[in-house]
Structure formats: structure tokens, C-alpha cells
Amino acid sequence: xxxxxxxxxxxxxxxxxxxxxxxxxxxxxxxxxxxxxxxxxxxxxxxxxxxxxxxxxxxxxxxxxxxxxxxxxxxxxxxxxxxxxxxxxxxxxxxxxxxxxxxxxxxxxxxxxxxxxxxxxxxxxxxxxxxxxxxxxx
Numbered sequence: 748x749x750x751x752x753x754x755x756x757x758x759x760x761x762x763x764x765x766x767x768x769x770x771x772x773x774x775x776x777x778x779x780x781x782x783x784x785x786x787x788x789x790x791x792x793x794x795x796x797x798x799x800x801x802x803x804x805x806x807x808x809x810x811x812x813x814x815x816x817x818x819x820x821x822x823x824x825x826x827x828x829x830x831x832x833x834x835x836x837x838x839x840x841x842x843x844x845x846x847x848x849x850x851x852x853x854x855x856x857x858x859x860x861x862x863x864x865x866x867x868x869x870x871x872x873x874x875x876x877x878x879x880x881x882x883x884x885x
């Protein structure tokens with residue numbers, strides 16, 4: 748089993764090392780303001796070593812000094828991308844969201860949206876994978 752992983756500068760999906768079995772977990776790593784996916788390198792290495800059967804998704808978030816991106820829209824895009832990963836894997840047993848700094852704030856927003864929170868303060872039906880988020884690490 749190869750536990751080495753090198754994160755790219757763009758949004759990337761890293762399949763589990765154990766390709767013989769269906770991945771049971773998705774780990775999402777959300778970087779800080781003015782950071783990028785590579786900022787999460789040390790965490791990705793620990794995840795790969797400790798959870799070799801987990802898929803990892805590390806998006807590049809629009810969190811730069813001159814970004815005009817709406818944080819609500821960034822969180823919604825993360826929700827849509829996790830939905831795509833979950834669909835392709837035919838449903839993970841568990842999902843872990845790890846956020847650093849601004850990524851931690853977005854992790855909470857992503858969880859809330861996935862569980863039915865709406866921008867107007869009401870709550871509607873959530874997304875199937877929302878109930879499978881069993882850990883948010885900040």
C-alpha cells in the first residue's frame with residue numbers, strides 16, 4: 748500500500764489506495780483564505796495513512812484577496828461537488844469534512860446546506876449524503 752500523496756494546485760479527487768474494495772468514506776479538505784489545496788498537504792498525508800480506504804476530494808476554493816465570490820455560493824458549489832462524488836461512488840457510508848480557518852466556516856455551512864438549511868433561515872429537505880456526515884474537523 749502506497750501512503751504517499753501529493754496534492755495538486757487545482758481541485759482534485761484522490762481515489763482510495765485500496766482499489767479492491769468500494770470506498771466507504773469520503774474525506775473533503777477545505778483550505779483557508781488565500782490558501783489552496785496544497786495548504787492541506789500534511790492533513791492529506793495523515794488521512795491517506797490512517798484511512799487508506801477513503802476517497803479524498805480537495806477543492807480549490809475562490810478565497811483569494813481579490814475574489815468577489817459569495818461565500819454562500821462557494822458553499823453551494825462544494826455541496827454540489829460532494830453530491831457528484833457521492834453519486835459516482837454509489838453512496839459512501841460516512842463523510843468527513845475537514846476545514847482550516849475559512850475552510851472550517853465553509854465546512855459548517857456545507858453541512859447545514861446538505862441537511863436542508865436555506866439562506867432565508869428556513870429548513871427544507873436535505874440531501875441524502877447530509878445525514879452521513881459523521882464528523883466535521885475544524
